[in-house]
Amino acid sequence: MKTLDGKPRPGYFGEFGGRYVAEVLLPPLVELEKAIEQIMPTPEFQDRYADLLTNYCGRETPVFYCDILSEQLGFDLYLKREDLLHTGAHKINNAIGQALLAKMMGKKNIIAETGAGQHGVATATAAAKFGLGCTIFMGAKDVERQAPNVQRMKLLGATVVPVTYGTGTLKAAINQALRFWITCQEDTLYVFGTAAGPHPFPTLVRDLQKVIGTEARRQMVERTGSLPDIVVAAVGGGSNAIGMLYPFIEDKEVKLVGVEAGGTGEPGCMTSASLNLGRPGVVHGELTMLLQDENGQIDDSGSISAGLDYPGVGPEHAYLHSIGRVNYEVAYDDQAIDAFQRLTRFEGIIPALESSHALAWVFNHVDEIPAGSKVLVNLSGRGDKDLNHAMKYINLK
Amino acid sequence: MKNAIKKANSQGRKAVIPYITAGFPNTKRFWYELKEIDEAGADIIEIGVPFSDPVSDGPVIEKASADAIAHGVSLKWILEGLKERKGLYDAKLVLMGYLNPFMQYGYNQLAEDASDAGISGFIIPDQILEESVEIREAFATKGLTLITLVGPNTSLERMKEYAPYSEGFIYVASVLGTTGHNDQDIAALSKTMVEAREAFADTPLSIGFGLQRPEQLNSLPSYAHPDAAVLGTSLLLHIESGKPVIDFLSPWTHPAN
Secondary structure, X not given: OOOOOOOOOOOXXXXXXXXXXXXXXXXXXXXXXXXXXXXXXXXXXXXXXXXXXXXXXXXXXXXXXXXXXXHXXXXXXXXXXXXXXXXXXXXXXXXXXXXXXXXXXXXXXXEEXXXXXXXXXXXXXHXXXXXXXXXXXXXXXXXXXXXXXHHHHHHOOOEEEEXXXXXXXXXXXXXXXXXXXXXXXXXXXXXXXXXXXXXXXXXXXXHHHOHHHHHHHHHHHHHHOOOOOEEEEXXXXXXXXXXXXXXXXXXXXXXXXXXXXXXXXXXXXXXXXXXXXXXXXXXXOEEEEEOEOOOOOEOOOOOOOHHHOOOOOOHHHHHHHHOOOEXXXXXXXXXXXXXXXXXXXXXXXXXXXXXXXXXXXXXXXXOOOOOOOEEEEEEOEEOHHHHHHHHHHHHHO | OHHHHHHHXXXXXXXXXXXXXXXXXXXXXXXXXHHHHHHOOOOEEEEEEOOOOOOOOOHHHHHHHHHHHHOXXXXXXXXXXXXXXXXXXXXXXXXXEOHHHHHHHXXXXXXXXXXXXXXXXXXXXXXXXXHHHHHHHHHHHOOOEEOEEEOOOOOHHHHHHHHHHOOOOEEEEOOOOOOOOOOOOHHHHHHHHHHHHHHHOOOXXXXXXXXXXXHHHHHOXXXXXXXXXXXXXXXXXXXXXXXXXXXXXXXXXXXXX
């Protein structure tokens, strides 16, 4: 990578990542970088974080063997049960870690963006636990389709700011959170919700989420005597996916699959499949694969799943895509809804619509997955939050 | 651009750097307003390249930007329009915009077309020094300037890192906020200005973010006064209300003696 007279450019994964921010946002990012180096390795942080993960969040989460579905599919389907965590999704792994870091940095407040509301709830929960002020930015459309999560955040003491600009989804929420952070950086940490954004967030969030894959890898070996053949996770910004896939990257025999949201699947529809349909560009502080028009305007994304509804993706996924280590594929709204219903009916687990995309890829590729394979899916969250939205869709069909 | 600012200063006034989003208030009217701004005595004009996600801008410029995109304004449209009108403006022209549209256009093509269109330089708010290596290379081939932006939380040490790469003028954001924000912290701003003077030697300093009337600068101690003033949000609001540009700019360009 070229440098300006040898000045370091931290935070790159291959050609992706970096730190494309206003100079006024650099000091808080550098401060966070230092806190990651100086505070996170200490026993004070590590012991407290480990205790919180175990006794507050409910780690480790089980790996569940779906015997009914496995029989139907002809291969073994395992689920990493992040849906069983406190607040209902993997987001708490990251939020509790960053909030603890904020507390130990002496910050008074935390802010966050949220799409599905899961990261907002996790951040509001962590703020309540640590006595930090909390403001959550959420697209107005998401406020509407994830109403129960808005109520939870408010109950937890957070201020929820609906963002009406654009299509009122995650992209606009991140813009507003970044703007707000410029003004209040001295006493506030931005708890970024996904493994994206400017350095050091992609690395920080990955390192707080990789517990998913580290546990699952060990659990699979303990349970089945060997590694899984295929590991699958849904990719929006990509935090659950990088957390799940990262510990398997060196296991060359394991096929890794990231599933992007393809929207309705109609020609020209809005999607969230930035790796499959985008090209490199810069937004939200990072150089990554983006859905954009020919003039470099970032497209509005679309998906039935609010948590995947984002026109970009974390830079490490862009890199893993570029080197071909992870296969990034697409599942559509109706396939996700089918998967949502199928897991619910046959295994008694209501998955989040985000995780339903990962399941949908598995159900759609039965013919290509060899019989007897071991397929591990990250069930990143539970679907309670999606009931209204999913039922509307199901009843319409 | 440095000379344009020095010339204004030699006339006993701050250089005036109005900002207008390309295609504001609409695609036809924009060219008229741009000419009016030039004729009102602007020394440098910043033309905003609209972007879908303008995270350094407040609601006024954000809306202007979104409207412009909706009306089909693109970097290509701006460069072609300026090329047609090359030589029409006395003021130096700079493009202010976020990195992605420039990146998608291609830096080498951009340098060539910007040069053909009579552009002197660029202001890119979402690009720190370290990430600017590729675009600087392209700009250098055509003598285009990349303006340095600093803020109240930029340390003297950091400013000194920028100094060897800084020319034209320095853009000092006067508050930690977005454009249009005008809660000035005089003590903090004075300190920033003094440090910027030290770091950037004789490269002129401009203050942006929240300026409306020249008197606003009177609260600054004389040693912290800028060489130039950037006028953005207030000017857009003025134009939007249908008033002539000259009414807004003349107190700046022709201050009462």
